[in-house]
Amino acid sequence: MREVKDFIKDKKxxxxxxxKFGFKLKENSYYYDIFLLNNQFKMTVKISLDNSIFTEIIDTETNETYVLHLLEMKRSGYSEKVYKAYNKVLEKIQKECFEDERFKTNYTKEVVDYIKNKYGDELEFLWEKSPKTAVVRRKTSKKWYALILTLSKRKLNLDSDETAEIINLHNNPEEIKKLIDNKRYFPAYHMNKKHWCTICLDGTVELKEIYELIDISYELAK
Structure with a gap:
């Protein structure tokens, strides 16, 4: 079996x-089997408890291991079909069996869960060069109502080299002015400071208060 690199980076x-997906526990690893392309191939996925993942594809006619789908530079029309089927399975496993771990603090996880449970919206990571920056948008309008990211506290003009997970939320200009105190609420990082503010997700602002502000931001994203 071959290990799949980076497939579950920042995933738990x-x-x-x-x-529930169908994996079976055998000798401290989970295994899942599925047939691809009208039973021409059998794909096995092995996930170890140390978060490593391995795959193998067997040609059911010859009972030999198939590897052409892994050779990116040499994939032909047929091996490309195998690769697409193989990749589709992996993407489904990633989506349904793993939690995103790019954000570490319990506060951030609580906020993400609140958004998912109340509005059914998922984090979107749009920038390859900023893998720890996520946006959340309202389905009906496609407008952002939250941005979550990791940055140095110095970028909020705090005297610390520590990193912080923060959320940017939309509000009306009058409320933004009232909120900004540069201790609990900050001028929006990298966004319009008249309409957005930044909150550190470290306990300085209570979750209940953050949830209320998320609801306001969501309504303004109509």
């Missing part, structure tokens, strides 16, 4: 989801 296994 949800064991209950693995079992």
């Amino acid at each position: 296994i949800d064991l209950k989801r693995l079992e």
Whole structure:
């Protein structure tokens, strides 16, 4: 079996989801089998508890390991079909069996869960060069109502080299003026400071208060 690199970088296994998906526990690893392209190939996925993942594809006619789908420079029309089927399975496993771990603090995780549970919206990571920057947009308007990212506290003019996970939220200009105190609420990082503010997701502002501000931001994204 071949290890799949970077597939679950910044991801955490949800064991209950693995079992629900169809993985079976054998000798401290989880295994999942599926047939591809009208049963021409059998794909096996192995996930170890240390967060490593391995795959193997067997040609059911010859019972030999198939590897052409892994050779990016040499993939032909047929091996490209195998690769697409193989990749589709991996993407589904990633989506349904793993939690995103790019953000580490419990506060951030609580905020993300609130957004998912109340509005059904997922984090979108739009920039390859900024893998720890996510936007959340309202489905009906496609407008952003939250931006979550990791940055140095110095970028908020705080005297610290520590990093912080922050959220930017939309509000009306009058409320923004009232909120900004440069201790709990900050001028929006990298966004319009008249209409947005920044909050550190470290406990300086209570979750209940943040949730209320998320709701306001969501309504303004109509």
